[in-house]
Amino acid sequence: MEKLLNKIFVAKVNELPEKLGRTVHVHGLELAIFKLVDGDIRVIENRCPHKGGVLAEGMISGEHVFCPMHDWKISVVDGKVQKPDIGCVQTFEVKVEKDNVYVMLPEK
Amino acid sequence: MRKQKLVLVGNGMAGIRAIEEILKLSPHQFDITVFGSEPYPNYNRIELSKVLQGDTEIDDITLNNWQWYEENEILLYPGETVTAIDKDNQTVFTDKERQVDYDKLIIATGSVPFMLPLPGVDKDGVTAFRDIKDCEQMIETSDQYKKAVVIGGGLLGLEAARGLLNLGMQVDVVHIADYLMERQLDKTAGKMLQKELENQGMNFLLNKQSVKITGRNRVKGLKFKDGGEVKADLVVMAVGIKPNISMAKESGVPVNRGIIVNDYLETEVPNIFAVGECAEHREMVYGLVAPLYQQAQQMAKRICNVDCDGYKGSVLSTQLKVSGVDVFSTGKIIEDKHTKSLKVFDEWRGVYQKVLVEEGKITGAVLYGDTKDGNRLLSLINKGAMIEEYTDNKRSEETGNDLIASMPEEEIICGCNGVTKGTIIEAINNQDLTTVEQVKGCTNASRSCGGCKSLVSDLLEYALGDQYDQNQKESICTCSTLSRDEVIEEIKLKELTHTREVMNVLGWTSEEGCSKCKPALNYYLGMLNPTEYKDERESRFVNERLHANIQNNGTYSVVPRMYGGVTNAEDLRRIADVADKYEVKMIKVTGGQRLDLLGVQKGDLPSMWSELDMPSGSAYAKGLRTVKTCVGADFCRFGTQDSIGLGVQMEKKFEGLNTPHKVKMSVSACPRNCAEGSVKDVGVIGLDGEFELYVGGNGGTHMRKAELLAKVKTEAEVLNTTAAFLQYYRENASYLERTSAWVERVGIEHIQNVLSNKKTFIDLNQRMDEALSVVQDPWKEAIKSETLLRDLYENVKVPAGSN
Numbered sequence: 049m050e051k052l053l054n055k056i057f058v059a060k061v062n063e064l065p066e067k068l069g070r071t072v073h074v075h076g077l078e079l080a081i082f083k084l085v086d087g088d089i090r091v092i093e094n095r096c097p098h099k100g101g102v103l104a105e106g107m108i109s110g111e112h113v114f115c116p117m118h119d120w121k122i123s124v125v126d127g128k129v130q131k132p133d134i135g136c137v138q139t140f141e142v143k144v145e146k147d148n149v150y151v152m153l154p155e156k
Numbered sequence: 157m158r159k160q161k162l163v164l165v166g167n168g169m170a171g172i173r174a175i176e177e178i179l180k181l182s183p184h185q186f187d188i189t190v191f192g193s194e195p196y197p198n199y200n201r202i203e204l205s206k207v208l209q210g211d212t213e214i215d216d217i218t219l220n221n222w223q224w225y226e227e228n229e230i231l232l233y234p235g236e237t238v239t240a241i242d243k244d245n246q247t248v249f250t251d252k253e254r255q256v257d258y259d260k261l262i263i264a265t266g267s268v269p270f271m272l273p274l275p276g277v278d279k280d281g282v283t284a285f286r287d288i289k290d291c292e293q294m295i296e297t298s299d300q301y302k303k304a305v306v307i308g309g310g311l312l313g314l315e316a317a318r319g320l321l322n323l324g325m326q327v328d329v330v331h332i333a334d335y336l337m338e339r340q341l342d343k344t345a346g347k348m349l350q351k352e353l354e355n356q357g358m359n360f361l362l363n364k365q366s367v368k369i370t371g372r373n374r375v376k377g378l379k380f381k382d383g384g385e386v387k388a389d390l391v392v393m394a395v396g397i398k399p400n401i402s403m404a405k406e407s408g409v410p411v412n413r414g415i416i417v418n419d420y421l422e423t424e425v426p427n428i429f430a431v432g433e434c435a436e437h438r439e440m441v442y443g444l445v446a447p448l449y450q451q452a453q454q455m456a457k458r459i460c461n462v463d464c465d466g467y468k469g470s471v472l473s474t475q476l477k478v479s480g481v482d483v484f485s486t487g488k489i490i491e492d493k494h495t496k497s498l499k500v501f502d503e504w505r506g507v508y509q510k511v512l513v514e515e516g517k518i519t520g521a522v523l524y525g526d527t528k529d530g531n532r533l534l535s536l537i538n539k540g541a542m543i544e545e546y547t548d549n550k551r552s553e554e555t556g557n558d559l560i561a562s563m564p565e566e567e568i569i570c571g572c573n574g575v576t577k578g579t580i581i582e583a584i585n586n587q588d589l590t591t592v593e594q595v596k597g598c599t600n601a602s603r604s605c606g607g608c609k610s611l612v613s614d615l616l617e618y619a620l621g622d623q624y625d626q627n628q629k630e631s632i633c634t635c636s637t638l639s640r641d642e643v644i645e646e647i648k649l650k651e652l653t654h655t656r657e658v659m660n661v662l663g664w665t666s667e668e669g670c671s672k673c674k675p676a677l678n679y680y681l682g683m684l685n686p687t688e689y690k691d692e693r694e695s696r697f698v699n700e701r702l703h704a705n706i707q708n709n710g711t712y713s714v715v716p717r718m719y720g721g722v723t724n725a726e727d728l729r730r731i732a733d734v735a736d737k738y739e740v741k742m743i744k745v746t747g748g749q750r751l752d753l754l755g756v757q758k759g760d761l762p763s764m765w766s767e768l769d770m771p772s773g774s775a776y777a778k779g780l781r782t783v784k785t786c787v788g789a790d791f792c793r794f795g796t797q798d799s800i801g802l803g804v805q806m807e808k809k810f811e812g813l814n815t816p817h818k819v820k821m822s823v824s825a826c827p828r829n830c831a832e833g834s835v836k837d838v839g840v841i842g843l844d845g846e847f848e849l850y851v852g853g854n855g856g857t858h859m860r861k862a863e864l865l866a867k868v869k870t871e872a873e874v875l876n877t878t879a880a881f882l883q884y885y886r887e888n889a890s891y892l893e894r895t896s897a898w899v900e901r902v903g904i905e906h907i908q909n910v911l912s913n914k915k916t917f918i919d920l921n922q923r924m925d926e927a928l929s930v931v932q933d934p935w936k937e938a939i940k941s942e943t944l945l946r947d948l949y950e951n952v953k954v955p956a957g958s959n
Contacts (some may be wrong), residue, residue, distance in 0.1 A: 065947035069756075085667075105702070117706070132598050
């Protein structure tokens with residue numbers, strides 16, 4: 049069965065900080081939104097699979113964020129934890145229309 | 157299929173090691189029964205001397221605790237001795253009238269101390285030094301008696317003597333030869349050893365043959381063949397050991413000096429094996445640990461029917477375990493007409509080294525005072541290496557190879573991440589790793605506190621041998637091959653001004669760097685150009701970006717500044733109110749005399765700061781944290797200087813400064829050093845009429861005692877000298893290098909030399925003032941800036957039901 053997705057407004061593009069994360073609580077989920085150097089916007093869940101570090105506060109380099117707790121390196125594109133660690137965080141599809149950022153969330 | 161019955165006689169190091177090997181190879185093949193005469197689980201007999209010397213508790217030398225036997229379903233009978241073997245019916249009998257059948261039997265009865273057959277040897281107060289019971293007897297004796305005599309100036313005797321000294325006894329060591337440890341050392345080394353031990357308080361009676369132990373019930377003294385005598389309340393006999401073979405011999409297992417075994421540790425009786433000190437292999441009986449481990453391994457393979465080459469004998473090496481003395485010997489130690497030797501004799505440093513060479517090959521060595529090369533020499537002898545291999549590579553001076561080689565595979569190297577030696581060695585071998593950074597990347601070792609970094613480096617050297625380039629240039633991170641100094645040079649030369657510019661121009665392999673290089677470059681750029689460089693928030697670790705400490709659950713902790721650790725009722729009241737209002741989870745006094753408000757939500761930080769209306773304590777900063785002070789002249793009856801006043805001045809001067817790593821300072825007002833200046837980056841001690849400045853101390857991961865940098869007369873000089881020191885550190889240390897590591901690396905003399913140049917001293921102070929001129933309080937700054945508030949502290953909550 050196809051999953052229904054909700055398109056949810058989370059921010060204005062120009063209100064998102066550059067090269068920093070931002071925390072968004074939405075429908076019981078905690079998300080980390082990143083505006084990368086090339087303007088690309090990415091959304092992942094805001095918890096490192098290791099010990100639950102808040103990824104929105106991590107340092108961003110390219111398409112990766114470094115968890116502020118123990119420096120795990122995680123792709124903000126596919127959510128994959130980089131070697132030598134293993135794991136994955138959930139990623140969410142993002143739609144940008146005009147100046148609005150929407151996240152696609154599964155229907156509740 | 158029925159499990160086979162394996163019986164081990166002897167619960168010591170050799171036997172249990174064999175069981176461990178068997179369990180590794182074939183965990184379910186046997187029902188295992190172990191008999192041990194001593195009422196303890198398996199312990200490390202070699203460490204007994206440490207117990208006697210007071211460095212270690214008996215619990216600490218236990219190798220396999222009771223639980224281990226249970227977990228491995230081993231039936232252990234402690235305090236029970238096997239008295240006979242019926243080899244035809246394959247049964248053993250014990251002193252408790254027990255009878256147990258076996259399919260395979262291992263005899264590992266070890267050895268018994270050799271007691272000189274002197275008249276009076278059975279008197280109270282005469283003991284061997286062999287097991288826990290002996291050890292306890294000596295400790296008890298030392299409570300009541302003063303005078304001990306140790307017979308035997310060999311390894312064991314000297315270790316016992318050292319232990320007795322530690323127990324507060326006077327110790328004479330009686331030895332039959334004319335120098336100590338004559339079986340392991342040559343005369344030169346033996347005499348050096350004697351001198352050192354005499355300095356430690358031992359008295360030696362050499363060339364003495366004991367003939368009689370005097371006393372009525374308890375020992376009173378010892379008589380010698382030459383008519384002399386000494387008083388003794390305790391006589392410890394440590395003249396040697398002999399294989400414990402009586403039970404085997406009486407049961408008809410063929411023996412010579414020891415129980416005769418072949419290369420597979422099989423006795424001449426089917427299904428009976430012998431291992432360790434009770435076994436005689438190729439006419440050799442070993443009294444050391446390394447051979448018995450090698451034997452146990454080969455025997456286990458045989459018992460489990462695994463192909464093996466068998467045991468071929470061992471080259472012996474010895475090391476004396478007496479603190480303050482480094483002695484190592486291996487192989488052949490005395491020259492004869494076939495040998496040539498390579499000698500180093502440095503009487504001044506107390507170092508003597510001799511390597512014996514026969515037909516170009518290394519055959520033995522005696523090392524005194526500097527034994528770092530010991531294990532390397534042993535392995536060279538084992539592989540039959542030519543002397544050139546040693547002399548050409550005598551660069552291993554600084555390495556910990558001895559230590560590494562002797563470490564078991566399962567030893568934890570990295571305590572933070574639980575990485576063992578075995579895991580690291582395997583990764584090095586299987587993934588062709590050559591640098592510490594790669595090991596870090598593949599195994600996680602040394603990734604957290606970095607305390608094990610030098611061990612990892614040693615492991616690399618151990619695994620790679622000559623291929624490991626110890627002096628490999630340490631690049632700033634894996635994004636670049638350039639070192640810190642090269643990067644700084646290039647920044648100056650090419651006048652680079654942003655981290656990304658540095659990365660682009662200097663050919664970084666990643667476009668935006670990583671969590672290592674970004675903060676480092678941000679620091680270097682700011683250090684080089686404090687007034688113009690704009691700090692990059694995104695290149696700061698979260699704590700420094702948000703100016704609060706992130707905690708494990710994503711909340712933060714807030715530490716207001718308390719100059720010199722001084723507060724007042726008004727501030728305390730305000731802190732208490734804020735703590736209530738924001739539902740602070742805990743208020744804690746920190747190690748640096750501050751109050752820490754824990755468990756604060758990120759979004760609450762700015763309003764808390766504004767209500768506290770105090771400067772940031774920078775408890776998160778790579779910068780000045782605290783200046784800890786003692787009470788000092790105002791209140792303390794010993795205080796000679798105003799430590800609080802000076803501490804406050806120092807804290808006010810240096811607060812907000814960026815440094816390569818955190819900086820902690822302290823001021824004490826007398827030599828009692830209550831503010832603990834010896835473990836601070838800068839520790840000031842006020843004396844009557846002058847101040848001492850200590851630097852480079854650290855109480856953290858790498859404990860290091862601070863060194864005296866200077867003595868000065870006035871408070872102003874304290875401030876200027878501290879400024880010069882800190883500025884020199886700022887300009888020369890690598891990012892994340894504590895002053896302790898940096899001072900260690902460059903040397904205190906070097907720093908003293910630099911600061912002794914008047915012009916340099918003034919220039920450093922000027923550059924420090926420049927760096928301090930741009931400092932702002934980060935909390936005030938954040939409260940005032942709407943962009944900062946929005947970008948850093950705001951969380952967005954999207955209301956439910958919105959689309």
